[in-house]
Amino acid sequence: MYIYDQYDQQIVEDRVQQFRDQTRRYFAGELSEDEYLPLRLQNGLYVQRHAPMLRIAVPYGLMSSKQIRMLAHITRKYDKSYAHITTRTNVQLNWPALEDVPDILADLASVQMHAIQTSGNCIRNTTTDQFAGVARDERIDPRPWCEMIRQWSTFHPEFARLPRKFKIAVNGCTLDRAATEVHDIGIEAVHNAAGELGFRILVGGGLGRTPIVGSCINEFLPWQHLLSYLEAILRVYNRYGRRDNKFKARIKILVKALTPEVFAERVEEEWRHLKDGPITLTEEEVQRVSKHFTDPAYLTLEDQEPALAALDAQHPGFARWRSRNVIAHKKPGYAAVTLSLKKTGIAPGDVTDKQLDAIADLAERYSFAEARNTHQQNIVLADVEQSKLFELWEQLRENGFATPNIGLLTDIICCPGGDFCNLANAKSIPVAEAIQERFENLDYLFDIGDLDLNISGCMNACGHHHVGHIGILGVDKKGEEFYQVSLGGKSGREAKLGKILGPSFSQDMMPDVISKLIDVYIEQRTPEEHFIDTFQRIGIQVFKERVYAKNN
Numbered sequence: 001m002y003i004y005d006q007y008d009q010q011i012v013e014d015r016v017q018q019f020r021d022q023t024r025r026y027f028a029g030e031l032s033e034d035e036y037l038p039l040r041l042q043n044g045l046y047v048q049r050h051a052p053m054l055r056i057a058v059p060y061g062l063m064s065s066k067q068i069r070m071l072a073h074i075t076r077k078y079d080k081s082y083a084h085i086t087t088r089t090n091v092q093l094n095w096p097a098l099e100d101v102p103d104i105l106a107d108l109a110s111v112q113m114h115a116i117q118t119s120g121n122c123i124r125n126t127t128t129d130q131f132a133g134v135a136r137d138e139r140i141d142p143r144p145w146c147e148m149i150r151q152w153s154t155f156h157p158e159f160a161r162l163p164r165k166f167k168i169a170v171n172g173c174t175l176d177r178a179a180t181e182v183h184d185i186g187i188e189a190v191h192n193a194a195g196e197l198g199f200r201i202l203v204g205g206g207l208g209r210t211p212i213v214g215s216c217i218n219e220f221l222p223w224q225h226l227l228s229y230l231e232a233i234l235r236v237y238n239r240y241g242r243r244d245n246k247f248k249a250r251i252k253i254l255v256k257a258l259t260p261e262v263f264a265e266r267v268e269e270e271w272r273h274l275k276d277g278p279i280t281l282t283e284e285e286v287q288r289v290s291k292h293f294t295d296p297a298y299l300t301l302e303d304q305e306p307a308l309a310a311l312d313a314q315h316p317g318f319a320r321w322r323s324r325n326v327i328a329h330k331k332p333g334y335a336a337v338t339l340s341l342k343k344t345g346i347a348p349g350d351v352t353d354k355q356l357d358a359i360a361d362l363a364e365r366y367s368f369a370e371a372r373n374t375h376q377q378n379i380v381l382a383d384v385e386q387s388k389l390f391e392l393w394e395q396l397r398e399n400g401f402a403t404p405n406i407g408l409l410t411d412i413i414c415c416p417g418g419d420f421c422n423l424a425n426a427k428s429i430p431v432a433e434a435i436q437e438r439f440e441n442l443d444y445l446f447d448i449g450d451l452d453l454n455i456s457g458c459m460n461a462c463g464h465h466h467v468g469h470i471g472i473l474g475v476d477k478k479g480e481e482f483y484q485v486s487l488g489g490k491s492g493r494e495a496k497l498g499k500i501l502g503p504s505f506s507q508d509m510m511p512d513v514i515s516k517l518i519d520v521y522i523e524q525r526t527p528e529e530h531f532i533d534t535f536q537r538i539g540i541q542v543f544k545e546r547v548y549a550k551n552n
Contacts, residue, residue, distance in 0.1 A: 001062045001370060002147050002292045004112045011155070012109045015116060019043045020102035027099065042122075042160075044115030045101055048420050054093045054101060055118040056108060060128045060146040060170075061089030061373040065360040068371060070111045072356035078104050083356065085341060085349040087413060087464055088125050088167070089373040090118055094420050116154060121162045123153040123234075128170045129177040130374040133293060134329050134336050134382045140189045140197065142172035144290040145226065151289075152227050152279065159234050163241035164249035166234070167206070179375060181205050181214050181495035182467055184251045185233060190220060197223045203233060203263065204255030207461035211497045212252040215260035217267060223286075225271075227279045232271035236263065296368040296383060301333020304386040311390050318393050320404040320442060326389065335386050337367075339379040339401035340411065344436040346400070347429045348414040349377030358399040366392050376413055378406065409451045409518075410436045413464055417457030417474060418481070424457030426474025426481035431455055431510050438511040439518075448518060451531045452491070467491035469532045470517060471498045472510070483510055487517070487543060488535045499540050502548055516547045 004012070019039065026036040040046075044055040056071070063071075071091060075083050078100045084092040096104060108114055117124060126149045128142045129135065149168060153159065159166070169183040180186030186202035198220040205214025221229050237251045240258075255263045312319035325338045339359065342348050351359070359379060363371045366388055367381035374380055379401075384392060396402035405411045412435065415421070417428025432455055439445050454468030465471030471486040483505050486498030505513050518531075520543050525534045535543070 001064060002059070002289070009109075009112070012112070012114045012116070015043070015114065016102065016105045016109050019105060023099070023102050038120065040101075041120040042116070043101070043105065044118035045098075046119060047422070048094065049418075049422050050420065051095045052098050052101065053420065054096050054104065054115055055086070056091040056093070056113060056115050057118050057125055058090050058113075058373050059125060059150050060132070060143055061130055061375075062143070063371050063373065064111075065363045065369040065371070067111045067113055068356050068360040068363065070107060070113070072353040072360070074104055074107055075353040075356065081353045082350050083353075084347070084416065085351065085373050085377045085379065087375055087377060087462065089127055089130075089375060090125055091373070092416075094416065119165075121164050121166075123156065123159055123162075123166045123168065126150055126153070126168045126170065127178060127375065129173055130338075130372045130380045131177065131327065131336055131382065132172060133295075134331070134334075135173050136328050136330050137174040138172050138330065139174065139191070140172040141290075141293055142170040142178075142189065143293045144286065145172075145187070145189075146170050147289050147292070148227065148281070148285070149230070152230070158231075158238060162234070162238055163243050164246060164251075166237075166251065168230075176493040177375070179464075179467070179491040179495070181493070182207055182211075182464075182491060183214065185230065186214050187226070192220055199223065199226055201229065201233075203267075204252040204260065205495075206250055206252045207464055207466045208250070209247050209459045210250075210253065211461070211466040212256060213495050213497065214252075215255060217260055217264035224281045225275060226281060228274040228277060229267070229271055231279065232267045232274055235270050236266045240266070295331075296370075298331050298334065298383070299385070301331070301385065301387075303332050308386060308389065315390075317397075317402075317404070318390060320446065321393055321396075321402055322389065324404045324406045324408065325402070329383070331383075333386050335384050335389060336380060336382045337384050337389070337392065337396075338374070338406045339381065339396060340403040340405055341378050341401070342405055342411050342436070343400050343403045344410065344440055345433060347416075348412050348432050351379070355399055355401070358395075359401075362392065362395060362399075376406075376411060378411070404442065405445065407450050407452075408445050409439050409448055409453055409514075410445060411453075412436065413452070413454040413468070415456050415462035417455070417463075421457060421462075423460055424474060425459075425476040426457050426483065427507070428455045428457040428463060428472075428474060431472060431474075431483065431507060434507075434511045435514055438515060448522070449530050452489075453514075454489075464491065465489075466497050467495060468498060469535070470514065475504050477504065481507055483507065485513060485517075485547075487540055488532065490532060501540065502544055513547055517543055520546050 188200040201218040202214035372380040418424040456463035456465040457474040467489040485501040489498030
């Protein structure tokens with residue numbers, strides 16, 4: 001993983017001291033609320049329903065065991081002994097005291113972490129595939145490119161006050177586990193006919209109040225020009241993006257208004273001033289960053305499938321866990337393991353201080369002292385020896401991480417909702433828990449198979465409900481909490497936005513609504529079909545008739 005040099009460390013430490021003084025001045029009455037607001041946002045600090053919320057940056061989701069232990073310490077000392085993993089692979093604290101935040105940032109800086117640009121109208125955390133560097137379908141390791149984007153975008157003077165927040169995702173694999181098509185900029189590694197590396201650039205994707213799938217504006221951008229082309233896109237957005245209405249300020253609105261073709265032309269015009277300039281990438285620079293992401297000290301091993309199959313036969317629980325939470329690794333004898341943070345009764349994505357300490361221990365014991373946060377609000381140990389999978393499974397069971405539900409209905413993406421967020425129209429966590437309880441039978445859950453269920457408490461779509469196979473949106477109806485359901489969304493390659501089923505439902509109806517949707521799928525599916533396949537084949541009407549039928 002990337003290790004700070006002296007300049008990185010000095011920048012982060014200076015920022016801590018700046019914010020410490022700004023906070024002192026705020027409490028002394030020398031800064032007004034309005035003056036302090038942009039300063040705290042630049043350091044990841046929001047004011048939520050009950051307390052401040054601090055969002056901690058975890059670039060492309062990668063953490064060392066030392067950093068994880070510091071997070072555990074911070075949650076114990078300054079919070080209520082738990083943290084929350086977000087869909088941008090960051091970490092949120094929901095209960096810090098405002099006066100403690102400078103001390104928290106100082107503790108983070110001691111392990112090369114910060115909260116810079118995790119909020120505000122700036123370029124946010126660049127995300128990628130949680131299996132970057134180990135996936136068998138990988139074309140290139142996207143992490144060095146994410147790091148170069150991070151270094152270019154952090155404190156970029158032109159882009160500190162964009163019309164609205166800005167999100168970038170990079171994909172280096174055949175599959176798209178980074179949801180690049182629903183980002184402000186999506187970047188996909190490709191090779192041309194000559195075998196040369198380049199990037200396919202998508203612009204104008206995003207969810208929220210106006211969900212849109214991004215449009216391709218460049219099919220093959222040579223890798224040397226990645227940063228200058230991104231800068232051209234940001235300059236066009238900064239110049240022409242709306243600032244009079246925050247609901248129409250995202251780049252997706254500008255791209256739609258201009259059309260992708262006209263937007264691409266303006267980017268090309270701007271790029272002419274930047275191409276081959278000082279931020280053109282060189283082989284030397286790429287190698288400088290890439291050396292931080294070389295393979296760990298892998299052993300020469302052989303795949304252990306016969307031995308693992310024997311363990312499967314002896315231990316059905318292990319077999320279930322391995323089938324859902326373990327994926328193939330590029331190196332023989334290794335596997336990547338997802339730790340489920342979706343145990344029934346626990347808010348999706350929440351992790352306690354004791355669990356964080358346990359993850360740090362497990363990372364050191366089984367995965368070269370590293371772990372990764374995922375877009376789906378889970379945590380990955382990417383480099384586990386297959387011969388140690390059974391031993392690891394037993395450890396995960398003891399610590400609450402072994403629920404065998406990755407990719408299944410109860411692996412719910414869920415925002416904090418009305419329990420915490422000022423913007424939410426409705427609670428999300430109780431709905432997730434009720435659905436998890438309804439589908440707790442593992443035999444039935446496994447029979448249903450792959451299914452993405454996403455929940456957002458408001459139109460900001462922090463739970464990515466638009467791209468869930470089943471999406472749930474909290475809405476306000478005359479002061480009461482209701483839930484709108486959509487079907488058919490998809491966040492991977494050829495992303496799709498869900499279609500609204502119909503009128504919204506009360507909270508207590510939601511488990512029954514989901515049960516009826518699943519019943520239709522079970523009745524209508526063919527043997528090889530997942531939920532999304534059946535929906536695309538039969539359409540929404542059959543589901544709608546079942547859910548809204550008076551006697552059903």
